[in-house]
Each structure stands twice: as structure tokens, then as C-alpha cells.
Amino acid sequence: MGRIMAIDYGGKRTGIAITDPMRIIASGLTTVPTGELLGFIRKYCAKEEVDILVVGEPKRLHNEPSDIEKDIAKFLKKLNKEIPALEVARVDERYTSKMASQALVDSGLGKKKRRNKELLDEVSATIILQSYMDIAR
Known part of the structure; x- marks a missing residue:
């Protein structure tokens, strides 16, 4: 059984999270420039078994796709050509940035560290x- 990877796709950078091999714990992995995302996933999948890529699906309040969805669709098309065996799942990502921001506040991080957008994306x-x-459970 391979890991599950998730991405929070952004215009400039993309946050990445991964499960342990038993798929019990979700952990932040890193943040990469979006232009380097495909290469990063390719390299990671070459050294670690990844079965599923979960991609956040950005929607507006009235269930309409966000503007960045076009870019995500292009990325997923390229990804499918590069790594066709990788299953892709989509998850509604509304409010994840607000939830992440609150999680950083709740963790006790100082204000300066909470402003780190890479950490927020992760x-x-x-x-x-x-x-x-x-x-999925």
C-alpha cells in the first residue's frame, strides 16, 4: 500500500502533505514553487510509493469553481501524461486557509512565524x- 499525497495548489507556490506508509497520519511535507511541482512529484514518486494524489478543489461560496481551477486542470492533464498510474482525487478546499491559519494560532506560534505563507500552504x-x-474511511 502506497502513501497518499495532497496538494494545495497555488499560483505561486503549492503546499504538499503526505501520509505515512500505513496511511494513518497526515503530515505536512513541504512547499514548492508551483512551476516546479510536476518535477517534485515525479522525483518523490520515484523514491516513495504514492498511490493517490489528492488535489484541493477551490470553490466559491455558491459552489462555483475558483479562477485557479483552470490552472489546476492544465496541471492535472500534464500530470496524467507524466504519471498515468497515479490516481487523482479531488477534495473541496473551501475554508482550508482559514482553518490552517487558526491551527497555527492554536499551536502557539508567534505572529512572525504565522505570517510564513509557505507554512500556511503546507x-x-x-x-x-x-x-x-x-x-475515505
Whole structure:
């Protein structure tokens, strides 16, 4: 059984989270520039077994797709050509940034560290991954 990876796709950078091999714990992995995302996933999948990629699905309040959805669709098309065996799942990511921000506040991080957008994206990806794991159980 391979790991599950989740991404919080962004215009500039993308947060990435991963499960342990037993798929019990979701943990933040890193944040990468979005232009380097496909290469990062390719390299990671070459050294670790990853079965599922969970991609946040950004929607507006009235269930309409967000503007970045077009970019995500292009990325997923490229990903499918590069790694066709990788299953892709989508999870509604509404409010994950707010939840991630609150999680950082609740963790006791100082204000300066909470402003780190890379950390926020990584925590958002972890929330997306945990949401998928909760649904899949």
C-alpha cells in the first residue's frame, strides 16, 4: 500500500502533505514553487510509493469553481501524461486557509512565524489530506 499525497495548489507556490506508509497520519511535507511541482512529484514518486494524489478543489461560496481551477486542470492533464498510474482525487478546499491559519494560532506560534505563507500552504495541504482520509474511511 502506497502513501497518499495532497496538494494545495497555488499560483505561486503549492503546499504538499503526505501520509505515512500505513496511511494513518497526515503530515505536512513541504512547499514548492508551483512551476516546479510536476518535477517534485515525479522525483518523490520515484523514491516513495504514492498511490493517490489528492488535489484541493477551490470553490466559491455558491459552489462555483475558483479562477485557479483552470490552472489546476492544465496541471492535472500534464500530470496524467507524466504519471498515468497515479490516481487523482479531488477534495473541496473551501475554508482550508482559514482553518490552517487558526491551527497555527492554536499551536502557539508567534505572529512572525504565522505570517510564513509557505507554512500556511503546507498546513492547508495537510487539512486537505486529512479531509480526504476522513471521507475515505
